[in-house]
């Protein structure tokens with residue numbers, strides 16, 4: 444039987460010609476991504492065993508992002524631990540505060556991580572990098588320690604779910620809506636320990652930013668990772684980052700590859716979707732209920748990219764954030780922040796009455812810069828709406844595309860991005 448892309452990559456990294464789902468392999472890891480939250484525990488484990496070394500200082504990318512700039516002494520210490528380790532071990536790719544941003548988005552733009560490679564990190568959204576046609580997955584601190592020490596991790600070869608998205612999405616429908624629709628259909632555990640491989644003409648036409656949004660959310664369906672095969676869009680993205688096709692391996696799934704499940708999505712039938720509290724699979728059509736919001740958040744490794752900010756600016760331009768709503772916009776990286784400034788997007792947000800923050804995970808996981816209080820209601824472009832995720836357990840989090848967040852911030856309640864056309868003109872019933 445043929446193999447899927449994921450199986451081919453895992454075989455190539457474990458010395459086999461062929462692997463099958465369920466097989467245990469010892470996998471060579473090309474890249475280890477480290478941030479300040481989970482890396483200190485891994486380093487402590489190694490230290491306690493007298494194993495404090497790194498397999499290859501050139502193959503580790505370190506980016507503090509969750510609790511930086513530090514908001515308390517504990518966070519400052521975690522940052523120090525990461526930084527001291529980086530300097531002590533000569534870790535080559537260090538993106539300090541002011542030079543980085545959210546680790547996943549920093550990494551995708553460096554040109555370091557290439558198609559066909561393997562990546563682990565002590566972070567569940569590591570699946571993000573699968574959009575490059577790579578195998579990227581989150582691991583716990585013990586496996587992270589193993590990867591830092593030996594450049595290897597044990598995996599059980601996952602089954603693969605094929606998600607075929609065909610047709611043209613209607614205006615106002617973004618990759619975030621597509622992935623929320625898929626998670627709604629299959630459930631928050633629908634892809635448990637499976638690779639989610641995205642194919643179809645909708646994916647073929649999708650830019651890299653949209654593909655990252657799709658693979659980023661694999662974990663919200665329980666997936667081991669998300670993958671999009673390399674095509675001209677990927678090649679162009681890599682060459683814009685100074686990497687030519689000769690420098691990486693492209694894998695395609697065989698026509699007779701075995702898939703555990705096939706999910707068919709007609710993009711033309713998908714509507715702008717909002718995931719209601721408290722689980723990302725709780726999707727409903729945007730505009731169904733005008734529930735009042737107190738917070739609107741644009742950012743995260745799912746939707747804090749330049750195309751997301753442009754989409755928000757399209758709707759915010761010349762408008763105001765509704766009274767009673769606190770809107771926070773967090774460009775995912777320094778480079779995106781700068782680009783947004785150059786394009787005048789940040790000015791649009793500020794003029795609208797939004798607060799523009801520095802690149803970091805920010806309020807996405809309720810650590811700083813916009814923690815929610817009791818009974819707050821937030822519409823967010825991030826990826827998780829679990830109880831207590833962004834702060835107080837009584838707060839309500841609604842997940843949506845950046846456009847839906849912007850439309851809701853202006854309206855002061857959950858709203859429909861289709862109320863605006865591609866130029867940002869109001870098209871449906873006026874407020």
Ligand SMILES: CC(C)[C@H](C(=O)O)[C@@H](O)C(=O)O
Nearest residue numbers: 480481509565566567568808
């Ligand atoms: C802090 C980190 C371990 C965590 C993760 O693994 O995803 C965070 O990034 C999140 O989004 O919840």
Ligand code: SF4
Nearest residue numbers: 568743744804807808
């Ligand atoms: S932006 Fe949010 S989801 Fe992404 S890594 Fe940071 S905390 Fe996790």
